[in-house]
Amino acid sequence: MNELAPKSIVPGRPDRVLLLGVARSGTRWLATALGHADATRVVKEPDNVDADPTGTGVSRFGFGPYPMIGLDEEAPQFRALWDLSFSDRVPNKPGLRRSAARAALRLPRGIRDPLLRRTAQAMSALPGRSPHVLVKSIYAHFYVEWLIERYEPRVVVIQRNPLNTISSWIELGVHGFDLFDRPAIRERYLEPLGISAPDANASVTERTAAWVGLLTTVLGGHVERHPEWLLVTHEELCVDPLVRIREVCDQVGLTWSEGIERFLTESNRPGEGFSHIRVTREQPNRWRKRLSEQQLEEIEGVLAQYPSRGWIRAPERQPEMAGDAR
Numbered sequence: 001m002n003e004l005a006p007k008s009i010v011p012g013r014p015d016r017v018l019l020l021g022v023a024r025s026g027t028r029w030l031a032t033a034l035g036h037a038d039a040t041r042v043v044k045e046p047d048n049v050d051a052d053p054t055g056t057g058v059s060r061f062g063f064g065p066y067p068m069i070g071l072d073e074e075a076p077q078f079r080a081l082w083d084l085s086f087s088d089r090v091p092n093k094p095g096l097r098r099s100a101a102r103a104a105l106r107l108p109r110g111i112r113d114p115l116l117r118r119t120a121q122a123m124s125a126l127p128g129r130s131p132h133v134l135v136k137s138i139y140a141h142f143y144v145e146w147l148i149e150r151y152e153p154r155v156v157v158i159q160r161n162p163l164n165t166i167s168s169w170i171e172l173g174v175h176g177f178d179l180f181d182r183p184a185i186r187e188r189y190l191e192p193l194g195i196s197a198p199d200a201n202a203s204v205t206e207r208t209a210a211w212v213g214l215l216t217t218v219l220g221g222h223v224e225r226h227p228e229w230l231l232v233t234h235e236e237l238c239v240d241p242l243v244r245i246r247e248v249c250d251q252v253g254l255t256w257s258e259g260i261e262r263f264l265t266e267s268n269r270p271g272e273g274f275s276h277i278r279v280t281r282e283q284p285n286r287w288r289k290r291l292s293e294q295q296l297e298e299i300e301g302v303l304a305q306y307p308s309r310g311w312i313r314a315p316e317r318q319p320e321m322a323g324d325a326r
Contacts, residue, residue, distance in 0.1 A: 010230045012154035014253045016086050019136035020144065020222075022215045024168040025160040026234035029267070031136040033245050034252075036259035041130040046085040047078070047139045065177040068184060069143035078143070079150070085135050086151055132254055141218045142185075148226075154252045157223055160234035162212055162310025166299055167290035169208045176211030189218060195305045205295045209302035213310050220312045231313060235284040241268075 017034070021027040028044065035042030047067065069075045140147060148155065168174070179185060180197035190197060198207045223231055230251055237244045241264045249256050291299070303310040 008251060010154040010156070010252050011228050013152045014154070015132055016151060016153035017132065017134040017156065017252050017254070018140075018147070018151075018153040019134060019156045019158065020140060020219065021136075021138055021158040022160075022165060022212060022219070023138045023174050024165050024172070025138075026158050026237070027136050027138055030156075030158055030232075030234075030237065030245070030248070031134060032267075033241075033260050033263055034134050034249065034254060036257055036263050037132065037249055037254035038257045039130060040132040040134060040254055043085050043133060043135045045137055045139065046081055046135060047137055066139050066141060066179060067143055068182070069146045071145050071149060073146065075143075075146065078146075082135075082147065082151060086133050086153070134254075141215055141222075144222055155226065155229040156248065156252060157219060157229055157231045157312060158234060158237075159216065159219075159231065159312040161284065161287065162209075162216065162303060163287035163291065163296075163299065164234070164284075166205070166208050166212050166310070167287045167295075169212065170204060170295075171290060174208075176207070176215075179211060179214060185214070189214060193217075193305065193307070198302075203298060205298045206302050209299045209310070213303050213306040216308065216310055216312050217306050220308050223312055233315065238284055 019027055019031050019034070031042050031044060034040065048065075067078070069078060135153070147153075180190075186197060198210045202210070223229055230248070232244075232248060237248075242261060245260065245264065246256050249260070299310075308314040
C-alpha cells in the first residue's frame with residue numbers, strides 16, 4: 001500500500017468515507033478539511049457517545065470507550081448508530097448526541113433495540129442526505145472489521161509521529177480508559193508480543209506511551225490486512241496541506257472546493273487545547289518543546305516493545321526516539 005499514490009482510487013462505496021486514527025493524531029483537522037469538500041458532510045465520532053473522561057472504566061449509559069464487537073455479533077445498538085451515521089442523521093454536537101443516546105439506553109433492552117433499528121431505518125430513508133458522508137472515529141479499533149463488513153466505506157487511516165501523539169496526550173490529559181484491564185485485549189494483543197501491561201508504578205509518560213503503542217499496533221494490523229486502505233501521515237500532510245489534502249480528496253472521490261482551501265488557510269494560526277487551529281509548519285516537531293530527555297527515554301523504552309514503535313506503519317526514515325537534538 002502506497003501513501004497517497006497519485007492515480008489509485010480507494011475501493012469502497014463512493015458515498016461513504018471512514019477516517020480512522022488514534023486520538024491526537026490529526027483526525028479532527030483532516031476530517032474537518034475533507035468535510036468542506038463539495039456535497040460532503042462530516043460526522044465526528046458517533047461512537048464517542050459516553051466516554052467517561054475520568055478514565056474510571058466502562059460507561060454506565062452508553063457504549064463506552066473502545067468497544068469490542070466480534071465480526072459475527074449482531075450489536076443492534078451499534079448497527080442503529082452507524083445506520084444513522086452513514087445516512088447523515090447523527091447530530092454533531094456531542095452534548096445533544098449523548099443526551100439522545102442516554103435517553104434511549106434507559107429503555108428496557110427488549111423495547112430499545114427494535115425501536116433503535118426501526119428509527120434508524122426510517123431516518124435513513126428520509127430525503128436530503130448529502131451525496132458523500134465522511135465519518136471519523138478514534139474508538140473503532142476493536143470493531144472496525146465488523147464495521148467494514150456491513151458498510152463497505154472507503155477507508156483513510158491517519159498516523160502521526162508517536163512523540164507528537166504521546167506528548168499531546170500528556171499535555172491534554174487524554175486517558176486510555178480500561179484498555180489494559182480487559183483480559184481479551186491482553187490475550188489477543190499484548191501476550192503474543194510478550195508485552196505486559198504497565199504496572200502500578202509506571203509513570204504517566206510510560207502508561208501513555210503504552211496506550212498509544214497498543215492502539216497503533218491494533219490499527220497497524222488492520223492496515224496490513226487491508227492494503228487497499230489509504231494510510232496518510234500527519235507530518236507529511238503538514239508539509240504542504242493544500243497539495244497533500246487535495247491528493248487525499250482525489251483518492252477517496254471527494255471534490256476539492258474553495259471551502260477546503262479557506263479552512264486550511266484560516267486554521268493555520270496559533271491555537272491550543274483540542275482545537276484544530278494550529279500553525280501547520282510547527283506541527284511536525286512540536287514534541288521537541290513538550291518532552292524532556294527523561295520522558296524521551298521512558299517513551300523509547302516502552303515503544304521498543306511494539307512492532308512499529310508507536311507508528312501504525314513505520315516510515316522508511318524513522319526519526320530517532322531519543323537523543324535527537326531538540
